[in-house]
Amino acid sequence: MIRVLSFLAILLATNANAQDLAMPTSARQISERISPLDSYDLPTGAFANGIVPARTVEGRVERTTWRVQSGSSTTLQILSPLRDQLAAQGFDIIFECDSRNCGGFDFRFGTEVVPTPDMYVAIHDFRFLSATRGSDVLSLLVSRNPPDGFVQLIRVAPVEASSPPPLVIEEAVDGTLGILQVLQRDGHVILDDLHFSTGEVALGDGPFSSLRLLAAFLNENPRVKLALVGHTDDTGDLQANVAVSTKRAQAVRNRLIETHGVAADRIQAEGVGYLSPITSNSTSEGRYTNRRVEAVLLVN
Missing domain, CATH: 3.40.1000 (Protein Transport Mog1p; Chain A)
Structure with missing residues (x-):
C-alpha cells in the first residue's frame, strides 16, 4: 500500500x-x-x-x-x-x-x-x-x-517555429545504451521497434526510429556495412522459417534503401529461421521476442 x-x-x-x-x-x-x-x-x-x-x-x-x-x-x-x-x-x-x-x-x-x-x-x-x-x-x-x-x-x-531543426538525441540512463552504442559495443543489435506476426513478412508503415538511426550511422561511417539477419519463432518447419526470416530481413533492407536513401551495396539481408532464439518459444511473449531482425556490423 x-x-x-x-x-x-x-x-x-x-x-x-x-x-x-x-x-x-x-x-x-x-x-x-x-x-x-x-x-x-x-x-x-x-x-x-x-x-x-x-x-x-x-x-x-x-x-x-x-x-x-x-x-x-x-x-x-x-x-x-x-x-x-x-x-x-x-x-x-x-x-x-x-x-x-x-x-x-x-x-x-x-x-x-x-x-x-x-x-x-x-x-x-x-x-x-x-x-x-x-x-x-x-x-x-x-x-x-x-x-x-x-x-x-x-x-x-511544442517547439517554437524559429528554432532550427536539431538532430535526434538518444541518451543513456542508468547504464542503458541506445541501439548505435550497442551496435558498436557488441557488433550486433536487435531492432526492437520492428515487429512481425507469425508467418508474416511485411514491414509496417513506421516510422521506425531504429532505421533512421541506422541510416544516419551509415551516412557518417562510409566504410561500414551492415548485415540484416531475420529470425523467427519455432512455428512450422525450418526451411519455411528460413525463407520467412530472409524475406523479413529483405523488407527491412528495402525500407532502408527506398525510404532512407542507403546505398544498396551497404546492406545485405539473410535469414536463419528459428536457429538462434534469445528466449523460449513456449509462450506467446517468447515467440514474439524471437521474431526479430538484428543488425550486424561489418567493419572490413
Missing part, C-alpha cells in the same frame, strides 16, 4: 519535463530518449478496423520509462494516482483503456512502445491513457511483470 500511495508524488510541477518527475524510492528510471523535433502518433481510441486511431503531433518528444517494485499492486493501482495528478495539473484525459478494451495484442503492436528491455508490456495486463493540456500531449502505458511494474511516459511539447 505504501508503494502504491507513493505514486501520488510522481508528477509534481505543472510544467515539469519527463526527466524532472518525482518518483517513489522503489522506482528506477530505465531509459530516456529525447527527440528535440519529432512526431508521435497519439492513440485516441481502441484498435478497430485494422488500425489504432491516432492523432499525429509534432514537437519535442520525450520517451521515458521506469521500473517500479509494485508487489501485488494491479495496473490500475499503479495508474490511478498518475491519472489523478494529471487531472490536478489541468490535463484532459481523452482516451483510457485496459488491455482487453484497448484491443490487446493488436493495440500493443499498433502503438509506439519503447523497445525491450527498457519497457515490458504483458499483452493481457496493461493499461493506457492519452491526455492533453493545450498544445501539450502525453500518453501513459503501465504494465506488470510481478514483482515489478513498468511505466512508460511519452510527452510532446
